[in-house]
Amino acid sequence: MNAELGSTEHPLRVAIVGSGPAGFYAAGQLLASQDPVVRVDVYDRLMTPWGLVRFGVAPDHPKIKSVTRVFERTARMPGFAFHGNVEVGTDVTHEELAAAYHAVLYAVGTPGDRRLGIEGEDLPGSESATEFVAWYNGHPDYADTDFDLSGRRAVVIGNGNVALDVARMLALSVDELRVTDIADHSLDLLRRSSIEEIVVLGRRGAAQAAFTNPELRELADLELADVIVDPADVELDAASAALIETADGTIQRNVETLREYSQRPPGGKPRRIVLRFLTSPVAIEGTDRVEALVVERNELVADADGTLRARPTGARERLETGLVFRAVGYVGKPLPGVPFDDRRATVLNEGGRVLDPETRAPIPGLYAAGWIKRGPSGVIGTNKKCAQETTGRLLEDVAAGVLPTPSDTPEALLERLRTRVAVVDYSGWEAIDAHERALGEPSGRPRVKLVSRDEQLKRATTIA
Ligand SMILES: Cc1cc2nc3c(=O)[nH]c(=O)nc-3n(C[C@H](O)[C@H](O)[C@H](O)COP(=O)(O)OP(=O)(O)OC[C@H]3O[C@@H](n4cnc5c(N)ncnc54)[C@H](O)[C@@H]3O)c2cc1C
Ligand SMILES: NC(=O)c1ccc[n+]([C@@H]2O[C@H](COP(=O)([O-])OP(=O)(O)OC[C@H]3O[C@@H](n4cnc5c(N)ncnc54)[C@H](OP(=O)(O)O)[C@@H]3O)[C@@H](O)[C@H]2O)c1
Incomplete structure (x- = not known):
């Protein structure tokens, strides 16, 4: 391993794509690592995190949604950042991410039917x-x-x-x-x-x-x-x-x-x-x-x-x-630039390491977790163990010194990204969250969801 990589001054930089259970469990596991020290940037195409916990779990099952408290604790850990409203494959390419981070972990779920x-x-x-x-x-x-x-x-x-x-x-x-x-x-x-x-x-x-x-x-x-x-x-x-x-x-x-x-x-x-x-x-x-x-x-x-x-x-x-x-x-969809297993409709992977379709060898620095890794089954908690397997291998690869050295930086990438889309950070989501909860309070509802992107963006960018 590069002597400095993973130190406080030169932390391992990981991009996680997808802020559902798999993405958040993986983020928490990586941020808990002391050696190497890890910084995690979680990207999501939506301005709101939690994936199917917000958009799948039925409205009459509020207790199940309380798992988000675990994810909120992860979001408060040093080294965490959320970049919402960024669709990988549209607003930013896989190649750009791979050039800016030591590792990219896909946890994009399986959105098709x-x-x-x-x-x-x-x-x-x-x-x-x-x-x-x-x-x-x-x-x-x-x-x-x-x-x-x-x-x-x-x-x-x-x-x-x-x-x-x-x-x-x-x-x-x-x-x-x-x-x-x-x-x-x-x-x-x-x-x-x-x-x-x-x-x-x-x-x-x-x-x-x-x-x-x-x-x-x-x-x-x-x-x-x-x-x-x-x-x-x-x-x-x-x-x-x-x-x-x-x-x-x-x-x-x-x-x-x-x-x-x-x-x-x-x-x-x-x-x-x-x-x-x-x-x-x-x-x-x-x-x-x-x-x-x-x-x-x-x-x-x-x-x-x-x-x-x-x-x-x-x-x-x-x-x-x-x-x-x-x-x-549900069914997984291919992401441009990321090897896909058409038969299983998942990212082509072994234990979370993404494989080269030609050689079937792991591609250094590229990983998957959750439904896009193993297919669309399993409850929220299943993704914790699944993410653990992936992050374990990622950390093994760091120790083995096989991760590529980025040619770009996350900061430079984000600067370019902000000229393309309105990137919503975690405080933007917190503003949406607080507003939705306040709207629900008078009628005893947990929240009234903002469903239009314009409304969400307005709230995310309003300084309280
Ligand atoms: C209808 C339904 C109800 C469910 N109810 C329960 C329940 O009550 N209890 C339970 O334990 N389990 C439940 N589950 C299962 C649980 O939701 C899943 O196990 C879990 O959400 C899978 O997690 P994931 O992180 O792999 O994917 P997801 O939760 O789907 O998260 C994927 C995330 O990736 C983002 N994303 C996708 N593509 C991109 C891209 N190109 N760029 C950036 N971001 C992207 C998405 O916006 C999303 O936020 C339910 C599942 C469904 C379908
Ligand atoms: N409250 C909760 O905990 C909760 C809520 C929602 C979802 N989830 C979880 O999310 C995951 C996905 O749930 P899911 O319901 O989408 O998938 P699932 O559990 O895999 O069920 C899919 C169902 O579709 C049937 N099926 C498939 N193809 C069919 C066809 N051509 N014709 C008729 N039937 C067909 C399957 O039957 P066969 O068995 O015959 O293939 C099976 O009964 C599951 O792990 C589930 O437990 C959990």
Whole structure:
């Protein structure tokens, strides 16, 4: 290692791209290092940090969002800086970052949505959960998105927690929603919603659902909605029954909860969430917009490695609906100049070290963490361990002396950047944060989110 690199006078300079959980966990881990001493610049394309904690986690789950207190402590550590409103790949290139820092760590998440690949998927009324979630959480890119909630039935495809979030958001009462930080435009539209039935479709069985227990159980507490499960859907096939004997507790408890729901008589509430299993979407029908979803019954068959997969039985049914949400997973997008693994839709990496696509050797000074490293699964805490693996390797590479010597400095880069975009620093975010909290206070809400970039920028640059 260069004798001086990592001293207080010549700290290791790391750029982290993305201020979600992975970016912030990585920043905290690096800043905790005494030898080498590290300075971290976190860049985000938005003026507001926290990634999906702000724009993914459902508004009625405020406790989960309190993880931001951990990230706020990181932001107060010496050597930390936030540069919001800077999109890497647009406002600044990867090459510019790589030239200015000893290391660049990508933690940009996976912003796209997986598609179903069925006929009619592009009709109006066929929507992605990704956009719906971003819309109700006040993401500035989705402020003008519109959803037609005038029909009686919505169908949500997928059996993960995002599908449950979407179903719950459609089922919650205005009283339950108005005390949250839901975007005001969404509260207005949901207030006028005519949706009475939300059907959630799992292509495999009850024992294969990817829900976590609290998320499945809390459906029972909804003020306005009954949860309906057909008892036949929770009678497990022999392979699934054997699986739950040895499976982790989450699957066993999910099946127990679903069995309990299947035995419960409906409580006469005005809305219902219907959880259906072994059912796949086949086609979306409609002339100018969605009118119906054709679904097909599946059976489970074990593939070569024993995984139970859905196989269509040919038994089809037509569900009348004007609104179909696909909640079948997120997808990573390539960043110009950063090697990408097309098959996994992640940055091409091994344990967080980004690899050269030709040689498959690690590219010195280039790293990834979070969903863009391992794919779009795992809860907030999963990213802590994931970031730990990456920052551990980064520090190993520092010790091995393999990091490149920058030809530019972060200060010079930032000076150039400020001529291109209005860079919002951490105090700018704090001004937005304080303003949003103050707006929420009179009505007992945690905050009222500013959703327009202009408003955010105005607040970020207003001297208190
Ligand atoms: C709808 C939804 C709800 C969820 N709810 C929960 C929950 O209740 N509890 C729980 O534990 N987990 C939840 N999760 C999972 C959790 O949010 C993720 O595990 C976590 O956010 C992934 O972290 P990340 O840092 O990899 O990505 P992200 O959180 O997506 O952060 C990525 C950041 O990178 C920024 N970025 C992207 N591209 C660029 C670029 N080119 N230049 C600069 N910045 C860029 C983005 O603006 C964003 O701030 C939920 C996930 C979803 C999708
Ligand atoms: N409250 C929370 O803690 C919370 C909230 C939201 C999200 N999260 C986390 O965020 C991560 C992402 O959640 P997610 O719901 O997007 O993903 P997920 O958990 O991977 O679930 C995706 C679901 O989509 C199904 N699917 C995929 N392709 C399909 C197709 N073509 N047709 C029908 N179904 C299809 C999958 O079924 P198969 O299993 O058959 O593939 C699976 O049920 C998860 O780790 C989740 O736990 C947590």
